[in-house]
Amino acid sequence: MYPRCPVFLFAVSVTAQQLGFTLPLSRIPGRPPRVGQALDNIPLVNSQHTYIINATIGGQVFRLVFDTGSSDLWIASTDCHDQDCLAVPRYSPGISATSTETGLLFELDYLVGKVHGQIAFDTVALGPYQVQSQVFATVDQTANLGLASTATSGILGFCFPDTAAIPATAGATLLENIMSSFEPSRRVFAFHLSRSSGFNDPSASFTLGALDPAFVQDPTLLALSPVARTGATYDYWKLPVLHFTFNGQPFTLSASRVIGADNPIAVLDTGTTLILGPSADVDALYALFGPAARNDPSAGYQVRCTHASLLGIVLGDPPREYLLHPADVAWAEGAAGGWCTGGIQPNDAVNAGDWLFGDVFLRNVYVAHYCTDQPVVGLLNLTNGTTALAEFRQERGPDMDGDEVDVNGTNADGGGDTTTGYVKRWARPASGMGARMFGAVAGGVGFVIGGVGAIGWRMWRGV
Numbered sequence: 036m037y038p039r040c041p042v043f044l045f046a047v048s049v050t051a052q053q054l055g056f057t058l059p060l061s062r063i064p065g066r067p068p069r070v071g072q073a074l075d076n077i078p079l080v081n082s083q084h085t086y087i088i089n090a091t092i093g094g095q096v097f098r099l100v101f102d103t104g105s106s107d108l109w110i111a112s113t114d115c116h117d118q119d120c121l122a123v124p125r126y127s128p129g130i131s132a133t134s135t136e137t138g139l140l141f142e143l144d145y146l147v148g149k150v151h152g153q154i155a156f157d158t159v160a161l162g163p164y165q166v167q168s169q170v171f172a173t174v175d176q177t178a179n180l181g182l183a184s185t186a187t188s189g190i191l192g193f194c195f196p197d198t199a200a201i202p203a204t205a206g207a208t209l210l211e212n213i214m215s216s217f218e219p220s221r222r223v224f225a226f227h228l229s230r231s232s233g234f235n236d237p238s239a240s241f242t243l244g245a246l247d248p249a250f251v252q253d254p255t256l257l258a259l260s261p262v263a264r265t266g267a268t269y270d271y272w273k274l275p276v277l278h279f280t281f282n283g284q285p286f287t288l289s290a291s292r293v294i295g296a297d298n299p300i301a302v303l304d305t306g307t308t309l310i311l312g313p314s315a316d317v318d319a320l321y322a323l324f325g326p327a328a329r330n331d332p333s334a335g336y337q338v339r340c341t342h343a344s345l346l347g348i349v350l351g352d353p354p355r356e357y358l359l360h361p362a363d364v365a366w367a368e369g370a371a372g373g374w375c376t377g378g379i380q381p382n383d384a385v386n387a388g389d390w391l392f393g394d395v396f397l398r399n400v401y402v403a404h405y406c407t408d409q410p411v412v413g414l415l416n417l418t419n420g421t422t423a424l425a426e427f428r429q430e431r432g433p434d435m436d437g438d439e440v441d442v443n444g445t446n447a448d449g450g451g452d453t454t455t456g457y458v459k460r461w462a463r464p465a466s467g468m469g470a471r472m473f474g475a476v477a478g479g480v481g482f483v484i485g486g487v488g489a490i491g492w493r494m495w496r497g498v
């Protein structure tokens with residue numbers, strides 16, 4: 036992944052020597068790693084189910100979408116005057132002494148909306164790491180991206196360089212720059228997505244260069260799988276899926292549409308909210324729910340909010356089973372009339388793989404991304420079926436349908452209807468989209484699609 040030797044268009048000021056590498060990267064003075072920890076813990080915040088990470092660009096701090104499904108860094112600039120930009124902090128090249136604008140066009144067209152701007156360089160800091168003359172994009176026009184709803188000023192991509200829209204000739208991605216400063220054994224970033232919103236959930240974790248010992252006391256428990264390639268290259272963080280399980284019974288998936296793949300391929304993507312997969316499989320899966328699921332023409336699949344099902348995903352090489360918390364299957368966001376949003380939705384336009392595994396899957400695991408020449412994903416199962424079912428029953432009250440797995444936890448609040456104020460509308464993907472697009476969605480929940488430059492990212496758009 037990182038052997039490429041970037042050709043910089045502009046002079047890069049090299050200021051730091053670390054671990055014998057000469058790189059435009061330094062540790063920010065006065066911010067050493069916490070004593071006794073060999074890792075750099077950086078806050079990762081759940082903001083209305085978009086996961087946010089802070090970065091400093093030209094001395095200005097921004098909230099950015101943490102996205103393992105794209106590879107660029109872009110930020111709204113003070114040249115951006117549209118509604119969405121005006122509602123969030125914007126990058127001001129004028130007040131940064133280290134900013135270099137290039138005039139080189141940066142443009143991404145999305146199915147719903149777009150961004151337009153230019154390629155620039157500035158000092159970028161992430162946690163204790165600081166890269167001088169980091170290439171990124173300043174955006175002066177956005178449309179329909181919903182930045183305001185999560186108060187995010189841009190996106191920080193943690194996917195492979197081949198997926199970046201900013202050309203490699205302009206410079207390496209932030210992830211490449213940070214990883215290449217580490218010795219090979221430390222080239223890893225790892226995270227856990229918290230379940231609840233805000234800064235206070237101690238289960239949120241993001242580390243660079245090491246695993247978080249709060250999650251991984253015994254590294255041998257981490258299941259390591261090689262990332263699936265596309266031809267000779269790595270594009271997305273992809274793993275083979277063998278099958279699902281539904282309340283302990285195997286659930287077979289249809290054959291992969293990916294040429295040469297023995298099993299369906301899943302793309303892991305923090306920038307996607309839900310799990311998206313082939314409609315044939317998703318239809319068959321919800322058929323198992325009986326009257327506890329329905330396919331609403333405007334809202335997509337919905338599950339009774341009080342209905343617990345234990346869905347497992349058998350993933351990786353060698354394969355292991357990861358259970359989804361029932362609250363991720365009957366997702367309380369968007370609940371109306373006792374119906375919750377189904378955490379899994381059909382989408383036949385996922386082209387980077389067969390399935391897109393977003394946050395409803397990723398919240399159930401601890402994930403380590405090894406950015407080595409032969410990249411590896413390490414997963415640790417965190418959802419225990421018995422505990423999760425008891426929590427679900429405690430939260431959602433008694434089952435209104437009766438037909439589900441036995442669980443001892445009881446709660447008499449009777450409320451199956453959680454209200455959060457979100458209404459989601461799903462649309463089937465339109466046909467004829469670009470080959471690199473993941474899918475399409477309209478309305479409240481969902482994502483926007485990268486076209487130019489082969490970006491495919493999506494974010495919570497709120498309402």
Ligand SMILES: *[C@@H]1O[C@H](CO)[C@@H](O)[C@H](O)[C@H]1NC(C)=O
Nearest residue numbers: 356358415416417418419420
């Ligand atoms: C994870 O899987 C292992 C091996 O199957 C199992 O022993 C462990 O209990 C699981 N962890 C959770 C949280 O369920």
